[in-house]
Amino acid sequence: MLVGYARVSTQEQETHAQTDALRNAGVGFIFSEKRSGGSMAKRPALEEMLTKIGAGDTVVVYKLDRIARSLKDLLIIIERIEAAGAEFRSLTELIDTRSPAGRMFFQIVGAFAEFERELIRERTRVGMAAAMRRGVKMGRPTAMSEAEEAEAMRLWFTGDYTKIALARRYGTHISSIKRAIKRYRERHQPSLLDAA
Missing domain, CATH: 1.10.10 (Arc Repressor Mutant, subunit A)
Incomplete structure (x- = not known):
């Protein structure tokens, strides 16, 4: 059975784009949640999916960063999927872990995705530091004068x-x-x- 997983961060609105793509790919059941991807421990739908999948199932995601934010977490999740006898597929990156080439490509793409996120974090930190040096007040404005x-x-x-x-x-x-x-x-x- 094809089992989907969709996630948006708490800042975003809905998982519709992901769930529509998953249904179009023939996914029958979708685990969905609105949570930050930063911590695996705080994602109950992901944990529920990982405990319910079994032999013959394929976990399908719209994009790798929907299921994991770091290569380490991604590898742990894939290991759990494979330990359950299931397989993994990403629609956007065209990754399928059923073949050795697919598994290798999956690890390469995961490493580049993590590298890109780190570059974005670094640019954000540098930009915030520069803004603070210019006297820009960070964070939300106070509600009262x-x-x-x-x-x-x-x-x-x-x-x-x-x-x-x-x-x-x-x-x-x-x-x-x-x-x-x-x-x-x-x-x-x-x-x-x-x-x-």
Whole structure:
């Protein structure tokens, strides 16, 4: 039986493009999830698929990076697929592990995919470092202005306001109030050296 696996990261929307391609390839059952590919441990649909496949099955993915983000993880997953008596196929890279040439090509493509991801990570790190040197503030913008945040902290520490009440007052989410409290405590906490 052809068994499909589709994954999108939490930032993306839907797996439809992958599942449509898998169905067009004759895949009967598809395990699908919206999870980051960074950790195999946090992907329950992948784990469920790996425990349910058996002899004669072929695991089919749209693209290699949908099933694994590193060559190491990819090799571990393929090893588990083969240990179950199943085989592996990628539609985009035209990889089929049923032949020695297919297995070799699979490892080469996996190594290049990992290399490409590392280059992207490195470019991102360099770009972020350059932006920070130019004074660009990284991360999401704060929900309140500095003046609003200072006033909210003054009200919070009177003990008369809950986090929810402050969130309503400033038209923001409670998590913004929690982050503001955390920032305030980090800035105003006396250091261990000052206390000594």
